[in-house]
Amino acid sequence: METILFQPLIVPAKTAVLLVFVPDSLTQQIVVNRLLERVGAELGDVVRITRVDQVVHPEVVRSFGVQQLPSFILLRQGAEIWRHNGLPDLADLMRLLTERLQEATNW
Template sequence: MNSTLFRPLIVPAKTVVLLVFVPNSGSQQDSVNQLLDRIGAVLGDRIRITRVDQVVHPEVVRSFGVHQLPSFILLKQGIEIWRHNGLMDARELIRTLSVQLKEDGKE
C-alpha cells in the first residue's frame, strides 16, 4: 500500500465538525455545494465541513442512521450535538450553526 494514498483525517479535539450527507442527484448536489460554499465563507475556520457521499461511503451513512438526504450533523469531540434532515435555507442554517457554536464556546 502506498502511504501517500492514505492520509488519516486529523481534526483537533476542540474543532466542531459538520458532516453533510449528500445525495447522488445532480441538482441537489449543486444546491448543497452552494450552501456549503456560503457556510464556509461565513463561518470560516470556526467549523470543519466534511461531505459524506452516500455512494462512496454507504457504511458511514448507515452508521449515523441517515435516511433522508441531504442531512446535516454537527459533532463536537465525536458527539452529535445537532441534526437536520433535508435542505435548509442558507441564512437559517448559518444562524443555527452560529448559535450552536456560541453554545459550544460556553463550555
C-alpha cells in the first residue's frame, strides 16, 4: 500500500494568510488568478495566498461558511480578520487588505 505524506503548511506568525475560494468556472478562475498575481506582486511576503477550489475541497468551503464565489478571507494567526464575497477590483482589494493588515498589526 502506498503512503502519501503531507507536508504541513508552515506560515510565520507575522505572515497573514489570504484564503481565496474559487469557483469551478474556468473564466472566473482566470480572472481571479490574474488578480492574485498582482496582489502577490504588491504584498510579497506579507500575505501568503492560498487558493481553495470548491470542487477539490468542498469541506473547506463549507467549514468557512462561504456562500458566494469567489470569496476572500484574510486570516492572521488563525483568526479571521476580514472577509469579502464577490470579485473586487485590484485597487479596492489592495486598499482593503492593506487596511486590515495594518489594523491587525496594531492588536
